[in-house]
Amino acid sequence: MRKHYIDNLRWIILLILIPYHVSMAWNAWGEPNYIFFEGNRVISSIIVFFSPYFMPLLFVLAGISTKFALRKRTNKEYLIERVKRLLVPFLFGTIVLMPIMTYIADKFNYSYSGGFFEHYAVFFTKYTDLIGADGGFSMGQFWFLLYLLVISVVGIGIIALFKKVIFKLEKSILFWGVLLLGLPLPFLSELLSIGGKSLVEYLYLFLLGYYVFSSEKIVNKAEKNCWLLFGIGFVATVLNVYLFLWIDNEYTLLNTIAKYVSEWVMIIALIGLAKRYWNFSGKISDYMNQRSFLFYIYHFIWVVLFQYILYGLIGKHTVVLFIGSVILAYLATFISCEISIRIPFMCFLTGAKYKSKAELFGGIVLMAMGTKILIEHLFFGS
Numbered sequence: 044m045r046k047h048y049i050d051n052l053r054w055i056i057l058l059i060l061i062p063y064h065v066s067m068a069w070n071a072w073g074e075p076n077y078i079f080f081e082g083n084r085v086i087s088s089i090i091v092f093f094s095p096y097f098m099p100l101l102f103v104l105a106g107i108s109t110k111f112a113l114r115k116r117t118n119k120e121y122l123i124e125r126v127k128r129l130l131v132p133f134l135f136g137t138i139v140l141m142p143i144m145t146y147i148a149d150k151f152n153y154s155y156s157g158g159f160f161e162h163y164a165v166f167f168t169k170y171t172d173l174i175g176a177d178g179g180f181s182m183g184q185f186w187f188l189l190y191l192l193v194i195s196v197v198g199i200g201i202i203a204l205f206k207k208v209i210f211k212l213e214k215s216i217l218f219w220g221v222l223l224l225g226l227p228l229p230f231l232s233e234l235l236s237i238g239g240k241s242l243v244e245y246l247y248l249f250l251l252g253y254y255v256f257s258s259e260k261i262v263n264k265a266e267k268n269c270w271l272l273f274g275i276g277f278v279a280t281v282l283n284v285y286l287f288l289w290i291d292n293e294y295t296l297l298n299t300i301a302k303y304v305s306e307w308v309m310i311i312a313l314i315g316l317a318k319r320y321w322n323f324s325g326k327i328s329d330y331m332n333q334r335s336f337l338f339y340i341y342h343f344i345w346v347v348l349f350q351y352i353l354y355g356l357i358g359k360h361t362v363v364l365f366i367g368s369v370i371l372a373y374l375a376t377f378i379s380c381e382i383s384i385r386i387p388f389m390c391f392l393t394g395a396k397y398k399s400k401a402e403l404f405g406g407i408v409l410m411a412m413g414t415k416i417l418i419e420h421l422f423f424g425s
Contacts, residue, residue, distance in 0.1 A: 048322035054335035056097050064346045065368045066090045075176035077148035078350040084288045091284045095306040102245045106252020118199050129192040132394040136185035142166040144347050149178030184343045194246045218264035225307030269315030276309035337380040337395050345375040
């Protein structure tokens, strides 16, 4: 039986990415970004509120999904599917989409005056901080696909190697003991970390999803205590926001504790809430489930593009820039999803499942028109 709450929680989390990435243009700690306007602590609160747990939660959900996927597939079939689903979109995103984003970043942040195709060479030869805000090479949001691919391969090896030992532990673990499993997170977060993203931490979360949160007993307990856990997690999250943004010393012990309590408790709470309230299938959920992966792939390029365009039109009007970028990015992302899902080759490049042949010609025409406009007004513009 399909666990609909896993699918629904995943696409709900992914919808947060647009306001999250829009907010990065106002991050108060001066982190380089493709578009950066000025520091704003109020808008930055959106980033700090969600950042402790929303990406870690996706790795936990991936671990849960892997547990159920391996009931119907061999390890070899699973790995082949992972390569098709993750490696091809990663290459497409990094080679095709990221050069556009870093070109816009170089124009906005450093007044780059060359053309796009000239800058394409810069993208593959300039290696600095891997963020891409200076026009150099960056994986952007596609780091998640690469990490998930590596973790899937390593995770399968661990699962196969320790299958019997872990199975006994999996059966004996108590729910409140699950809270203790979050204790290693602060230490793991420093291991094999690239740009603040720890491969070891995310592997650990993936394995916890596979072994712990795939257990019906554990999830039922999380559901039963979801509001208590959410209350604790919410308080820790708000405290983390306050300490990080409004207190001068952001590296206090209390701030660190609040951050990791927020991360772990909110993960458990949201799984419990999803099990209680979002364990259903319907037209909206089916629609979003089919497009959530595409949404992840396309959303960021539209955020960056519309922030660039709107700033050129209206200047630094913060409220209009923020709301306008969010609305336009949502619209353009969903349009991109609708086009891609109807074109077999785009489904292959993005890892999506081909929906139908209906409106295929219209989709090709729209994509061609959009590409033409983008090239004319951005790549060869001043």
